Amino acid sequence: MYNKESLTATEFINHEEILETLEYAKANKNNRELIDSLIERAADCKGLTHREAAVLLECDLEDENEKMYSLAKEIKQKFYGNRIVMFAPLYLSNYCINGCVYCPYHRQNKHIRRKKLTQEEIRDEVIALQDMGHKRLALETGEDPANNPIEYVLESIQTIYGIKHKNGAIRRVNVNIAATTVENYKKLKDAGIGTYILFQETYHKENYEKLHPTGPKHDYAYHTEAMDRAMDGGIDDVGIGVLFGLNMYRYDFVGLLMHAEHLEAAKGVGPHTISVPRIRSADDIDPDSFSDAISDEIFQKIVAVLRIAVPYTGMIISTRESQKTREKVLDLGISQISGGSSTSVGGYVEPEKEEDNSAQFDVSDTRTLDEVVNWLLQLGYIPSFCTACYREGRTGDRFMSLVKSGQIANCCQPNALMTLKEYLEDYASPDTKAKGDFVINEELKDIPKDKVRNIAIENLKAISQGQRDFRF
Numbered sequence: 001m002y003n004k005e006s007l008t009a010t011e012f013i014n015h016e017e018i019l020e021t022l023e024y025a026k027a028n029k030n031n032r033e034l035i036d037s038l039i040e041r042a043a044d045c046k047g048l049t050h051r052e053a054a055v056l057l058e059c060d061l062e063d064e065n066e067k068m069y070s071l072a073k074e075i076k077q078k079f080y081g082n083r084i085v086m087f088a089p090l091y092l093s094n095y096c097i098n099g100c101v102y103c104p105y106h107r108q109n110k111h112i113r114r115k116k117l118t119q120e121e122i123r124d125e126v127i128a129l130q131d132m133g134h135k136r137l138a139l140e141t142g143e144d145p146a147n148n149p150i151e152y153v154l155e156s157i158q159t160i161y162g163i164k165h166k167n168g169a170i171r172r173v174n175v176n177i178a179a180t181t182v183e184n185y186k187k188l189k190d191a192g193i194g195t196y197i198l199f200q201e202t203y204h205k206e207n208y209e210k211l212h213p214t215g216p217k218h219d220y221a222y223h224t225e226a227m228d229r230a231m232d233g234g235i236d237d238v239g240i241g242v243l244f245g246l247n248m249y250r251y252d253f254v255g256l257l258m259h260a261e262h263l264e265a266a267k268g269v270g271p272h273t274i275s276v277p278r279i280r281s282a283d284d285i286d287p288d289s290f291s292d293a294i295s296d297e298i299f300q301k302i303v304a305v306l307r308i309a310v311p312y313t314g315m316i317i318s319t320r321e322s323q324k325t326r327e328k329v330l331d332l333g334i335s336q337i338s339g340g341s342s343t344s345v346g347g348y349v350e351p352e353k354e355e356d357n358s359a360q361f362d363v364s365d366t367r368t369l370d371e372v373v374n375w376l377l378q379l380g381y382i383p384s385f386c387t388a389c390y391r392e393g394r395t396g397d398r399f400m401s402l403v404k405s406g407q408i409a410n411c412c413q414p415n416a417l418m419t420l421k422e423y424l425e426d427y428a429s430p431d432t433k434a435k436g437d438f439v440i441n442e443e444l445k446d447i448p449k450d451k452v453r454n455i456a457i458e459n460l461k462a463i464s465q466g467q468r469d470f471r472f
Contacts, residue, residue, distance in 0.1 A: 004258065004265045009224035012262035013203050018254045025054035035064050045075055045311045050257035053309035057253055057301060072304035072332045075311045079403060083384045083416045084376055085336040087136040088129055091345045092117050092156055096142030098215030102246055102279060105142045115345040116147055119159045126160050128348040130168025132340050132369045133427035135385040135419065137170055138197065143178035143216060150184045153177060157191045167426045167468055171387035178217065179226035185233025194390045195272050196230045197239035202247035203255025211246060231267045236396030241275030245293040253302060260310055269397045273314040273336065276303060300328055307333025312403045319365040326365060330381065340369035370429050377435040382443055384416035385423055388471035411472040413447050414456035418470050421463045
């Protein structure tokens with residue numbers, strides 16, 4: 001039985017409910033009256049249910065799809081303006097005991113180079129990331145209790161937060177590790193993590209178990225219920241996602257929204273972020289072996305309808321996607337992107353040779369962080385290195401209430417500009433600095449409160465004189 005408030009995976013992600021939803025969407029995909037009413041109602045920025053969103057995704061009426069894209073852009077602009085948050089992944093270890101058939105870390109892969117960073121190597125990687133200008137990291141590691149125990153992750157977080165190099169500092173560490181216990185989530189919370197991220201890969205239970213034939217990740221319920229345990233452990237912000245291309249995209253789209261609805265109903269706050277990765281080539285993995293790969297056009301529509309359905313939730317796209325694809329989805333709903341990324345263990349200090357590959361997936365957007373920042377500025381966006389909400393306690397329901405009321409803009413706009421100014425002063429190429437200073441001067445005009453704008457102007461002057469880390 002479907003019950004979004006249930007704590008049982010197969011009840012809040014209910015197979016029969018998803019199948020009924022897909023049938024309903026298919027039956028109504030050209031129901032212009034219904035689609036118009038959904039688009040009109042979604043304009044109030046209160047979101048849509050999984051069933052309503054499925055109808056929009058299924059729609060093949062060109063003019064109605066254009067209305068959806070237009071609405072997605074309006075919603076994105078209302079809540080996030082021109083801001084795009086920057087981050088980078090940091091791979092600690094590729095040791096793993098799972099048998100995931102789509103991931104090169106799977107334990108049957110005997111020719112991938114296995115590596116685990118020492119604390120000194122982590123320090124070197126973090127300094128390399130700081131020298132690029134990064135302030136926010138996402139820690140990644142395979143599941144291996146012997147090589148990658150929770151104690152190793154906690155020690156690594158402590159190391160990262162302790163590194164101050166020149167003007168660099170990592171101010172927020174998000175963590176993407178395997179599903180674990182409430183006790184371990186409490187330890188991560190105490191270590192000062194930002195968001196706990198875990199991708200479901202697919203919500204289709206039967207296919208999930210086939211894709212994860214061996215190892216702890218085979219347990220569908222334990223994996224799917226991880227976010228509930230994380231929130232029980234005190235972690236306010238959680239990030240969900242599926243790996244599009246593994247399974248039927250419509251099924252996983254609905255499951256993703258059902259998961260968001262469940263967290264809202266059962267824990268009082270929905271996901272802080274939703275990620276939309278697509279399967280990519282990697283060592284020992286051929287994406288052509290998965291028959292459910294999705295086109296760029298479908299991918300763009302998924303992003304747009306997700307933005308309409310969950311207007312307050314941050315949306316993330318990584319360097320899995322090309323520059324061209326990333327550009328198309330930025331104004332449709334994406335609010336966070338990675339830049340200058342390496343998916344190899346130790347890859348920031350010493351880029352790997354092809355024959356020694358330890359990467360989790362091939363990177364499509366191989367530009368440096370400065371090139372990505374320059375590109376965003378040229379497109380009219382504000383690359384933001386802000387971590388203020390996490391450090392000011394604006395997390396979980398406190399963050400969501402500010403977003404929903406629109407008050408968060410009073411913090412986000414000046415914080416984005418001030419952290420961009422730090423980047424321009426410390427790391428940017430001359431051309432990027434010129435473009436960035438122009439954007440800052442233009443965007444200052446859009447800060448609604450005179451008092452906030454005047455403080456921001458004074459702080460920007462102080463940053464240009466060598467001071468750092470101002471925030472609202």
